[in-house]
Amino acid sequence: MWCYRGGSISAEPRINDRIRVPEVRLVGPSGEQVGIVPLAKALELAQEYDLDLVEVAANARPPVCKLMDYGKFKYESAMKAREARKNQAHTVIKEMKLRPKIDPHDYDTKKGHVVRFLKQGDKVKITIMFRGREQSRPELGFRLLQRLAEDVQDLGFVESNPKQDGRNMIMVLGPHKKKTEAMAEAREAQAARKAERQGGSGADAAEEPAEA
Numbered sequence: 001m002w003c004y005r006g007g008s009i010s011a012e013p014r015i016n017d018r019i020r021v022p023e024v025r026l027v028g029p030s031g032e033q034v035g036i037v038p039l040a041k042a043l044e045l046a047q048e049y050d051l052d053l054v055e056v057a058a059n060a061r062p063p064v065c066k067l068m069d070y071g072k073f074k075y076e077s078a079m080k081a082r083e084a085r086k087n088q089a090h091t092v093i094k095e096m097k098l099r100p101k102i103d104p105h106d107y108d109t110k111k112g113h114v115v116r117f118l119k120q121g122d123k124v125k126i127t128i129m130f131r132g133r134e135q136s137r138p139e140l141g142f143r144l145l146q147r148l149a150e151d152v153q154d155l156g157f158v159e160s161n162p163k164q165d166g167r168n169m170i171m172v173l174g175p176h177k178k179k180t181e182a183m184a185e186a187r188e189a190q191a192a193r194k195a196e197r198q199g200g201s202g203a204d205a206a207e208e209p210a211e212a
Helices: 039-049 070-087 104-119 132-136 139-152 178-208
Strands: 001-006 008-010 023-027 033-038 052-058 062-069 091-100 124-127 156-165 167-175
Touching: 001 178, 023 039, 023 052, 023 156, 033 039, 039 052, 039 062, 062 070, 091 104, 104 124, 104 139, 104 167, 124 139, 139 167, 156 178
Parallel strands: 023 062, 091 124
Antiparallel strands: 001 008, 023 033, 052 062, 124 167, 156 167
């Protein structure tokens, strides 16, 4: 619904008796072009087919109307919209902070987190934090970011090149796979692991000798 001069106007199309034009360009229930017919004739055909006359292009001259089951159409449209919202995956930006002189163990740990985020289909914002005299050595942060990008290039790409932001240097990595694809793969892998566990337990039971 939206407001117009203090009143409310429905965004839904006009149907049946709410259509107020002398003639319409009629489309049949299977999408066939019937042609331009008087409104009375179109309404008569709608009753004959036990369908609704729905205005689908109000701005056309004459307006285009179609014969359809409007209640069924609205229900199916609502279900499709609901399913689309259910399957929609919002892009999430994770953040990982590193120091320019990070030790190898910490680097491997941080890289592991970045790998996990990219596998999930998330973007990762990498922040190099400079302190004190480190600010005079921005090349240390740049080389670290380059190294990280190369280490995870199979999973992601540099979406935003390294840039200085005050005391920090920032780079954004994007996943090669979309969030929906990553989620689907994760579900498939989980199902495969579950089936493997169930198959293994069944095999163990089969191999267990029966008591005499």
